[in-house]
Amino acid sequence: EAGVAQSPRYKIIEKRQSVAFWCNPISGHATLYWYQQILGQGPKLLIQFQNNGVVDDSQLPKDRFSAERLKGVDSTLKIQPAKLEDSAVYLCASSYGLATDKNIQYFGAGTRLSVL
Amino acid sequence: QKEVEQDPGPLSVPEGAIVSLNCTYSNSAFQYFMWYRQYSRKGPELLMYTYSSGNKEDGRFTAQVDKSSKYISLFIRDSQPSDSATYLCAMSPGTASKLTFGTGTRLQVTL
Numbered sequence: 001e002a003g004v005a006q007s008p009r010y011k012i013i014e015k016r017q018s019v020a021f022w023c024n025p026i027s028g029h030a031t032l033y034w035y036q037q038i039l040g041q042g043p044k045l046l047i048q049f050q051n052n053g054v055v056d057d058s059q060l061p062k063d064r065f066s067a068e069r070l071k072g073v074d075s076t077l078k079i080q081p082a083k084l085e086d087s088a089v090y091l092c093a094s095s096y097g098l099a100t101d102k103n104i105q106y107f108g109a110g111t112r113l114s115v116l
Numbered sequence: 117q118k119e120v121e122q123d124p125g126p127l128s129v130p131e132g133a134i135v136s137l138n139c140t141y142s143n144s145a146f147q148y149f150m151w152y153r154q155y156s157r158k159g160p161e162l163l164m165y166t167y168s169s170g171n172k173e174d175g176r177f178t179a180q181v182d183k184s185s186k187y188i189s190l191f192i193r194d195s196q197p198s199d200s201a202t203y204l205c206a207m208s209p210g211t212a213s214k215l216t217f218g219t220g221t222r223l224q225v226t227l
Binding site: 004033040041042043044045048055056091093103104105106107108109110112 | 120122124152157158159160161162165204206211212214215217218219220
């Protein structure tokens with residue numbers, strides 16, 4: 001079974017530039033999550049999708065971050081404009097769905113963003 | 117105060133030692149408790165999944181949950197150099213709820 005795919009693996013940009021990350025979840029997984037992991041901290045949920053609908057985006061800085069999952073499969077997370085404090089690893093995770101017993105989340109390798 | 121507290125380490129142990137990793141939490145609504153292992157430059161991978169209080173064993177790994185004390189532990193027996201990684205505790209109130217992670221404990225198992 002293929003895992004969660006993310007690209008690019010690394011990205012370096014200057015502040016005020018824009019950047020986009022892509023995620024392809026495990027086949028059949030209805031729920032998709034984007035997390036931000038700052039160095040030395042645990043992952044923090046930014047947004048959660050169930051199919052193509054948003055379940056939780058309460059911690060997404062909506063003035064600069066946006067995310068979409070138009071066809072309920074892959075997803076894109078965008079930052080525009082980027083700030084220095086956005087330097088982090090952006091992790092995508094997926095799970096079978098909210099109605100399942102365990103709803104275990106499987107993570108991709110992440111995209112490491114450096115904002116200079 | 118953070119919802120989940122975890123000592124960041126680093127924790128260095130010799131090969132073969134028993135390792136104890138711990139988290140405390142403040143939200144009494146948490147019912148589901150997980151331990152993830154994260155190797156450098158990789159995403160977290162699930163090690164243990166526990167519901168409510170009690171113990172769960174899987175090979176060299178044992179997870180314990182004490183809800184009365186709001187304290188969870190992961191024990192690793194006969195630790196190996198391949199166990200060197202960051203261990204993240206995570207918890208949620210329900211299967212459909214978001215995960216709240218600890219900061220992670222960096223473990224180094226030396227030869």
